Amino acid sequence: MLTIMSQIGFPLYVNKPGRSRSYCCYASSSISAPQVGLNGNTVSSSSRQEIRLGLPSKGRMSSDTLDLLKDCQLSVKQVNPRQYVAQIPQISNLEVWFQRPKDIVRKLLSGDLDLGIVGLDILTEFGQGNDDLIVVHEALEYGDCRLSIAIPQYGIFENVNSLEELAKMPQWTEQKPLRVATGFTYRKSDPCFLLIVQLGPKFMKDNGIKHVAFSTADGALEAAPAMGIADAILDLVSSGTTLKENNLKEIEGGVVLESQAALVASRKSLIGRKGVLETTHEMLERLEAHLRAMGQFTVTANMRGSSAEEVAERVLSQPSLSGLQGPTVSPVFCKRDGKVSADYYAIVICVPKKALYKSIQQLRAIGGSGVLISPLTYIFDEETPRWRQLLSKLGL
Ligand SMILES: Nc1ncnc2c1ncn2[C@@H]1O[C@H](COP(=O)(O)OP(=O)(O)OP(=O)(O)O)[C@@H](O)[C@H]1O
Numbered sequence: 316m317l318t319i320m321s322q323i324g325f326p327l328y329v330n331k332p333g334r335s336r337s338y339c340c341y342a343s344s345s346i347s348a349p350q351v352g353l354n355g356n357t358v359s360s361s362s363r364q365e366i367r368l369g370l371p372s373k374g375r376m377s378s379d380t381l382d383l384l385k386d387c388q389l390s391v392k393q394v395n396p397r398q399y400v401a402q403i404p405q406i407s408n409l410e411v412w413f414q415r416p417k418d419i420v421r422k423l424l425s426g427d428l429d430l431g432i433v434g435l436d437i438l439t440e441f442g443q444g445n446d447d448l449i450v451v452h453e454a455l456e457y458g459d460c461r462l463s464i465a466i467p468q469y470g471i472f473e474n475v476n477s478l479e480e481l482a483k484m485p486q487w488t489e490q491k492p493l494r495v496a497t498g499f500t501y502r503k504s505d506p507c508f509l510l511i512v513q514l515g516p517k518f519m520k521d522n523g524i525k526h527v528a529f530s531t532a533d534g535a536l537e538a539a540p541a542m543g544i545a546d547a548i549l550d551l552v553s554s555g556t557t558l559k560e561n562n563l564k565e566i567e568g569g570v571v572l573e574s575q576a577a578l579v580a581s582r583k584s585l586i587g588r589k590g591v592l593e594t595t596h597e598m599l600e601r602l603e604a605h606l607r608a609m610g611q612f613t614v615t616a617n618m619r620g621s622s623a624e625e626v627a628e629r630v631l632s633q634p635s636l637s638g639l640q641g642p643t644v645s646p647v648f649c650k651r652d653g654k655v656s657a658d659y660y661a662i663v664i665c666v667p668k669k670a671l672y673k674s675i676q677q678l679r680a681i682g683g684s685g686v687l688i689s690p691l692t693y694i695f696d697e698e699t700p701r702w703r704q705l706l707s708k709l710g711l
Pocket residue numbers: 373374375376416433434435436437458459460534551552553554574575576
């Protein structure tokens with residue numbers, strides 16, 4: 316019964332020992348839960364006035380999400396850590412709801428959330444390609460991981476290092492297929508509520524592995540090959556430590572999906588709920604401006620020269636010194652023998668963090684001195700490219 320319930324869209328959760336409490340969830344795409352709003356009233360999805368943002372309540376994404384929002388001056392005010400509703404005072408009428416990542420996706424689909432931050436892996440797995448889910452920002456630069464195929468380093472796999480070589484192994488037949496354990500099945504219900512396992516098998520078939528059988532498990536998948544339960548696994552990898560510690564290896568061509576944290580919205584909410592589009596615009600602007608600034612330093616230096624143009628020419632002759640739109644060059648005035656003149660110029664440029672040292676070397680080579688480096692908080696462009704993309708996805 317439990318299996319049938321979960322297959323037709325009613326996932327059932329039990330408490331995990333040693334982990335935070337699980338939360339009761341109304342997960343069907345057609346049924347939404349009555350909820351208690353901040354004011355204590357029970358509100359239904361359609362009648363509520365507030366805009367709702369879902370954030371990961373636990374796990375490795377939760378604190379990084381709060382940190383990013385804080386860096387964008389969107390600090391989340393949570394009365395205590397066990398309270399699952401909070402506010403971002405900077406944005407009026409916005410409620411934050413802490414949920415498990417998969418429930419954020421489900422609740423975006425059911426209309427119980429308008430916006431959410433989740434990993435692209437979870438979005439793919441639980442969003443199932445539903446076009447009501449719109450990725451507003453696909454690269455929030457944390458939660459980086461990849462969904463990747465891994466096989467044992469030993470035994471028959473010792474000399475297998477690519478998906479192609481795995482596909483060519485004579486061992487896999489219809490009677491004895493390659494057994495792959497995964498937590499990612501990319502479930503999609505057909506009209507008869509039967510499960511169709513898509514993402515992994517499609518990837519395998521597309522890559523020439525004809526005989527493959529998937530089994531599912533929720534965690535510690537890396538143990539499956541050594542336990543004899545599976546030949547390979549399809550799981551998230553970040554540092555690769557868990558694979559190494561379990562004598563497994565990734566293979567060339569075996570990455571099914573690259574993932575990082577993303578801002579996601581419900582199309583219906585963006586179009587139909589008052590204020591959602593404006594709130595999304597503000598969040599997107601802040602996120603983009605902050606993330607762009609994260610990769611850059613402001614560099615200020617003094618340079619002797621005969622005119623601002625001559626100094627600019629010298630700066631622009633160096634490949635790492637062109638800044639975002641070119642250098643700002645301002646005269647540094649001093650008074651000599653009662654006369655005000657500018658022998659020096661101050662230049663200000665933005666430099667990618669990765670190119671910092673090269674830029675300093677180039678600055679010195681053209682006579683730069685007194686080089687000051689400061690971090691950048693925001694870079695606001697005239698309009699964010701992602702905002703344009705969002706409007707076009709919405710047909711606006
Ligand atoms: N090893 C990893 N490194 C970086 N990000 C990861 C890693 N594993 C998962 N993630 C990202 O973090 C998200 C949440 O993963 P996390 O392990 O915290 O929760 P979970 O696996 O969904 O929950 P649980 O393990 O309790 O069932 C994933 O969906 C993925 O986007």
